[in-house]
Amino acid sequence: MQKILLSFVIFFSFITVTTAQSKDELAIRKSLSVQSTAWNKGDLEIFMSTYWKSDSLMFIGKSGVTYGWQKTLENYKKNYPDTAAMGKLDFNLLSVKNLSPQYFFVVGKWHLARSIGDLAGHFTLLFKKINNRWVIIADHSS
DSSP states (O other): OHHHHHHHHHHHHHHHHHHHHHHHHHHHHHHHHHHHHHHHTTOHHHHHTTBOOSTTOEEEETTEEEESHHHHHHHHHHHOOSHHHHOEEEEEEEEEEEEETTEEEEEEEEEEEOTTOOEEEEEEEEEEEETTEEEEEEEEEO
16 A cells, blocks of 8 residues: 555656646747747847846857847847848747756757848757746847
């Protein structure tokens, strides 16, 4: 009887942990969906809502390291001044890994279909759960 009870407890503990991880991963994937939808509408402010609104946000791109949410938004506006430059964004997620209850690591490919010439590259994102919300705290896109 004790073996059955122990098996029952272990099984339901596993289900609970798996469900919690799945819920978090779904939140991460939804965040990236919000990003691509906002980008494709030309709305950089909504696109940036998935980032940590902090001076400690780190963005690494072709020009080096940028710190801060506002500076990252300004760089996006400068580099993508209109919908022709922005094009249509598509993500291909290669890996979404739960590192801990507080962190997720995402690796993927991005592609911009544009009338002025397509762009593509790879990205790594570090998500952190802050105030019960998953936000990007570091982005390396190239």
